[in-house]
Amino acid sequence: MALRATTLSLQKVLFSGSFAGPLVIRGMATAADVEKALKERLKASEVTVIDTSGGCGASFDVAVISEAFEGKRLLERHRLINNALAEEMKQIHALSIRQCWTPEQQKKAQGT
Amino acid sequence: MDKGELTQFPAAAGVYAVYSPDGRCQYIGLSRKATVSIASHLQELRDLTHAVRYEVVENPSREDLTAKWQEWVQAAVAENGEVPPGNAKGNTTWAIRRAMAKPEIKLTPGKGLQDLTCSIEDLLDQVVKSNKVVAFVKGTRTQPQCGFSHKVLSILNEIRTPYEVVNVLDETYNPGLREAIKAYSQWPTIPQLYIDGEFVGGADILEEMHTNGELRKMLST
Numbered sequence: 001m002a003l004r005a006t007t008l009s010l011q012k013v014l015f016s017g018s019f020a021g022p023l024v025i026r027g028m029a030t031a032a033d034v035e036k037a038l039k040e041r042l043k044a045s046e047v048t049v050i051d052t053s054g055g056c057g058a059s060f061d062v063a064v065i066s067e068a069f070e071g072k073r074l075l076e077r078h079r080l081i082n083n084a085l086a087e088e089m090k091q092i093h094a095l096s097i098r099q100c101w102t103p104e105q106q107k108k109a110q111g112t
Numbered sequence: 113m114d115k116g117e118l119t120q121f122p123a124a125a126g127v128y129a130v131y132s133p134d135g136r137c138q139y140i141g142l143s144r145k146a147t148v149s150i151a152s153h154l155q156e157l158r159d160l161t162h163a164v165r166y167e168v169v170e171n172p173s174r175e176d177l178t179a180k181w182q183e184w185v186q187a188a189v190a191e192n193g194e195v196p197p198g199n200a201k202g203n204t205t206w207a208i209r210r211a212m213a214k215p216e217i218k219l220t221p222g223k224g225l226q227d228l229t230c231s232i233e234d235l236l237d238q239v240v241k242s243n244k245v246v247a248f249v250k251g252t253r254t255q256p257q258c259g260f261s262h263k264v265l266s267i268l269n270e271i272r273t274p275y276e277v278v279n280v281l282d283e284t285y286n287p288g289l290r291e292a293i294k295a296y297s298q299w300p301t302i303p304q305l306y307i308d309g310e311f312v313g314g315a316d317i318l319e320e321m322h323t324n325g326e327l328r329k330m331l332s333t
Binding site for chain 1: 260298299300301311312313314315316317320321
């Protein structure tokens, strides 16, 4: 009888109060999220995202083709990509930028 | 042997033997990456580093590498009647690289933030501007704790340029640096490399700059 009473008391304490709203669970970013963000925010003509996630969390390799890179040095191009993914980066463990070319650079590369 | 011949060696783990011009085996070593170790010997012991023989050990544990190294040493003893001079007890000639490894820069005396007379950001700025090459990494020069940090350090070692390291994970001596460096550079990730007081980039940028020769050119100016 005593044990039962203790259990009931704990249950009452655990379930007191209420949630103010729906419970939102933040998940990891997905390859689709990354691709969508880059296409929309950089007006990218092509985006390739490879999910390399492991035990440490969300991890991606990306390649981006965009006119937004025209006239910009490599560091500036990487900054554009990082900024485009500012929100997603909060959920990403590691991001590797494998390629950030203009369409013209892509054409030249494909032509060689 | 010259540095151009280093490209023949794989960037892989294994055991190697170094021979002097007279064909005598001088040293048997083991390495996680052949080109880095052999480049170091070539830099520091050029006269003795005439030829190198190497065997890759696929996906080795430390025990696997050690076992293979012992096998090679035993073979050398069987052939020459003695261990290579560089492996003799007490001989540290071929360990010069390890002995010369610089300690990491520490931003504070290790007493936390409360006793500091200036901010961690100011200390960070001082380090960046008072050293030609500074790498902010996760871990230390000899024990990087993430693949990207290892990549940057490997590139710098391969180029053979002097550089400083700051460990952003060291909360004792560099409290708050892990986030401060991101705000400082407006760059969201670590590692970060600075040359002549300017932020150059992270691992991907450095890899590309190394591949196209731009990084070496930047460091030589």
